[in-house]
Amino acid sequence: MPANQGPFPRTRFRRTRASAALRNLTREAELSVNDLIWPVFVCAGRGERQPVASMPGVERLSVDLLVEAARRAHGLGIPAICIFPYTDPSLKTELCEEAWNPDNLSNQAIREIRDAVPDIAIMTDIALDPYNANGHDGIVRDGIIVNDETVEALVKMALAQAEAGADILGPSDMMDSRIGAMRDALEAEGHVNVTIMSYAAKFASSYYGPFRDAVGASGALKGDKKTYQIDPMNRQEALRCVERDLSEGADMVMVKPGMPYLDLCREVKDRFGAPTYAYQVSGEYAMIEAAAANGWIDGEKVMLESLMSFRRAGCDGVLTYFAPRVAQILNG
Structure with missing residues (x-):
């Protein structure tokens, strides 16, 4: 940074902090x-x-109640919601066929929200x-999460969601080449305006536990996800993944988790200039809620400060479970 300020007392940084207006x-x-x-989260x-x-404070909602929640979000000015399903264990298989069922929970929710709240982005x-x-997140063969067969399944899943009326597809799987495969399929099927927000820099984090409870994946998970999610120590690899996903047709990119990363x-936004988002994940949310419930922090102030940190770091937006509460505060 150039030295463009004079010495004290000519420069007093506190001058511009002296009043709310300044x-x-x-x-x-x-x-x-x-x-x-x-x-x-949507349930049957x-x-x-x-x-x-x-x-605490987060619920799985059936489709009819999720439609009501979408109406509320739109009324608060929240531009987008992101749908995650809680799938009945009886529908879970090793080949994951329910993922591209046109009538699965996610696709039902997309259609009903699209009809009821046409102006909210899904x-x-x-x-x-x-x-x-x-x-x-991928198909397992002999204990190995196979990449190419998984990508074929993910493409079918993407097309089913696009057909149902989704605006933004969020590939969170971290398989290689899936963005290009999805983009080619969307173009071929006429879904030229469906956008992709790639989970481009998704780390093998310990902050995801509560989310796995919410979607019912905790008990089913065998092993860990370290062969496809990024090592938390690997900054350069994360940047290479972002660059690859943008080159394959991602419209927006995401860093996940949020505050620890x-x-x-900041580096993704500065280096690539693409629309950049972060996910304030379930573990981050749960820690703030737990500390607030114990009276150790002012929950509302910390909630807002945590979200300000994403904007300061260059994010264009953030996925957060706090969204309705924050919107009410910001709307006055």
Whole structure:
């Protein structure tokens, strides 16, 4: 940074902090409702609410109640929701056929929300773990998560979601070449305006536990996901993955988890300039909620500060379970 300020007392940084008006004038980043994507969980049934014990305040909702939640989100000005299914264990198989069933829970929810709340953007998850008897994001053969066969399945899943009316596809599987395969298939089938937000830098993190509870993958998972998710120590590899996904046709990229990887958020935005997002994952959410419930922190202030950190780090938006609460605060 060039030395373009004089010595004290000619330069006093506290001058621009002296009042709320001056602080507002000199603020370098802003947090708005337009920066929020709300991850939601859908379950079978009607009028069904299922609290997620490890994520206080988060519930799985049946499709009819999820439609109501989407209406509420749109009314708050939240531009997008992201749907994750809780699949009945009886539908989980080793080949994950339910993933591209046109009438699976996710696709039902997409269609009903699209009809009821046409102006909200609907994002989906593309990975096989909610449908996999082995709990993995890919198909397992002899204990190995196979890449190319998984990509074929993911393409079928992507097309089913696009046909149902999804606006944003979120491949979270971390298989090699899946973005290019999906983009080619979408173009061939006429889904030229369906966007892809790639989980381009998704790390093999310990912060995902509560999410796996929410989608019912915890008990099914055999082993870990280290052969396809990125080593948390590998910054350069993460950047190479982002570059690859953009070259294959990703419209937006994501860093996951969020706050522990803010250095990657900043570098991705500065290096590539593409629309960049972070996922404030379930473990991050649960830690804030637990500390707030114990009176150790001011939950509302920490919630807002955590989201400000993403904007300061260069993110264009953030997936956060706090989205409705934050929107209410920001809307006054």
